[in-house]
Amino acid sequence: MGLISELKLAVPWGHIAAKAWGSHQAAPVLCLHGWLNNANSFDRLIPLLPKDFHYVAMDFGGHGLSSHYSQGFPYYHQNFVSEVRRVAAALKWNRFSLLGHSFGGTVGGMVSRWLCSDRLWPLLPFSCIFPEMVDKLILLDALPVVLDTNEMDNLLTYKRRAIEHVLQVEASRKPAQVVSPEEMLQWFLKNNSHVGEACGKHLLQRGTTQAATGVWLNRDRRITLPEHCFDIVGKELFVQYIKNLQARILFVKATEGYYAVRRENDADRESIMFGTSSLKSVLKERFQYVEVPGNHYVHMNQPQLVADVISSFLQSKERSPVPL
Numbered sequence: 001m002g003l004i005s006e007l008k009l010a011v012p013w014g015h016i017a018a019k020a021w022g023s024h025q026a027a028p029v030l031c032l033h034g035w036l037n038n039a040n041s042f043d044r045l046i047p048l049l050p051k052d053f054h055y056v057a058m059d060f061g062g063h064g065l066s067s068h069y070s071q072g073f074p075y076y077h078q079n080f081v082s083e084v085r086r087v088a089a090a091l092k093w094n095r096f097s098l099l100g101h102s103f104g105g106t107v108g109g110m111v112s113r114w115l116c117s118d119r120l121w122p123l124l125p126f127s128c129i130f131p132e133m134v135d136k137l138i139l140l141d142a143l144p145v146v147l148d149t150n151e152m153d154n155l156l157t158y159k160r161r162a163i164e165h166v167l168q169v170e171a172s173r174k175p176a177q178v179v180s181p182e183e184m185l186q187w188f189l190k191n192n193s194h195v196g197e198a199c200g201k202h203l204l205q206r207g208t209t210q211a212a213t214g215v216w217l218n219r220d221r222r223i224t225l226p227e228h229c230f231d232i233v234g235k236e237l238f239v240q241y242i243k244n245l246q247a248r249i250l251f252v253k254a255t256e257g258y259y260a261v262r263r264e265n266d267a268d269r270e271s272i273m274f275g276t277s278s279l280k281s282v283l284k285e286r287f288q289y290v291e292v293p294g295n296h297y298v299h300m301n302q303p304q305l306v307a308d309v310i311s312s313f314l315q316s317k318e319r320s321p322v323p324l
Contacts, residue, residue, distance in 0.1 A: 006065075007056070009090040014067025016087055018058040021046050027135075028096040029314070030087065031057035032104025036219060038064030040206040041101060044199075045299045048307035050315055053097075058087050060107075062220030064206045071170050075223050080107045084126045088133065097136040097314065098127065098247075101299060102258065105142020109134070109249065124241060131246040138250045138310055140299050141257040162225050169221045176216040184208060184215050194258070194296040202300070239278055248286045249279065250313040252306055258296040288313065 007018040019039050033041040039057035046055050059066040060080050069075060084107065088096065100108035109127040127134040179187070181204075189200050208215040279287045292298060292305045299306050 009058075009087055011061075011067070011083070011086055013061070013070045013073065016058055016061065016067070016083060016090075017065035018056050018087065020054065020056045022051060022054040024054055026052055026054040028091070028093050029053050029055045030084065030093075030096055030098050030108075031055060032084070032098065032100040032108045033057065033060065033063070034102030034104055036063065036223065037101075037203055038206045038219075040064070040202050041300060042099075043202060045303040045307060045310075048303055048311075050311050053314060055099075056087070056091065058083070059206070060104075062223045064219070068220040069222075074166065075220070077107070078124070081124070081126050081129060084108065085130065093133075095133055095135055097138070098134055099138040099140070099310070100142055101140040102142055102296065105139040109137040109139055109142070109245075109247070127247050128241045128244050131244050134245075134247040136250070136314065136316075137245075137247040138252065138313060140252050140306065141254045141296050142251075165225045166222050176218075176221075178211045178214045178216045180214045181208075184217070192297075194301075196297070196301050199297060199300040239282060242278055242282045245283065245286075248313075248316075249283060249288065250310065251276070251279070251287070251289045252309060253289070253291050254294045254296055254298045255291055256293075256295045257298070 004020045004022065007020060008015040009018060017039070031039070031042045031046070033039060038059050042055070042057045046057070049055070061083055062068050062075060069079075084098075088094075098108040100106070107125055109125045127137055184204060185197070185200055188204060189195060189197060192200065195203070204215070207217060207219060209218045276289060280289070290309050292309070294302050294305055
């Protein structure tokens, strides 16, 4: 299944770039990439998926080939959720499936939270806010981000650092650094240990721009710190948000994924299990959990390990209820 076209969808600050595979008449699937990645993240997986679907992989604002947000306009999590709604409107999709990797999963479907004691800092995803629009939801190693209880005192520091970082970048007049393609690849691999060399090159094809003396990263430098604004709610409200989901959900976790590595020395596993157990409890038969061997980028490094389970889920005749 070859790439059909590159898309440029108009938004108030410029455009959202995307790429499409399959017939426009087929059931639509929107693919959401991870933090600081781009739509090339799905190039190795989508050709292995059923051909009777129409796949569109978008670049979030400030990523890949999409326009950067205007100066002074922050990259808050909810803005990325709004981008999904804008893309659906531009494509005239009223109901579709979502496939999200890592951060893309938190935007599309996983109610992420920063956990501090019994309080949650939720990042509400598209599927909770617009539940009637999402038929099936596939989460690739998209476990919630967790903030340890002993870091509670650092929250104000994180917020301050995020604001100051944006102000510094906006005030800077320095042009993006131009380096050789090999230097860029080695820097990228050093900062993305789960990405293999071949996959790193592929992401950089869309993530860099050619200059006369080398290449430069074309993503917005303001997004390099992932701190955002959060509202404090209790666990009860977290579960209430999950109850709003109407989609059937496939949760694919890599055994050596980001979250497993990040928390490998954590003796308290409660925070890891909270999201999954809540989804199981609330969604029951609409929730499917699968573990696959591989790391956080298994969908790129070894796409065959996730392709079959995703294909079966997409082709399942069981569909989410359509609201009247």
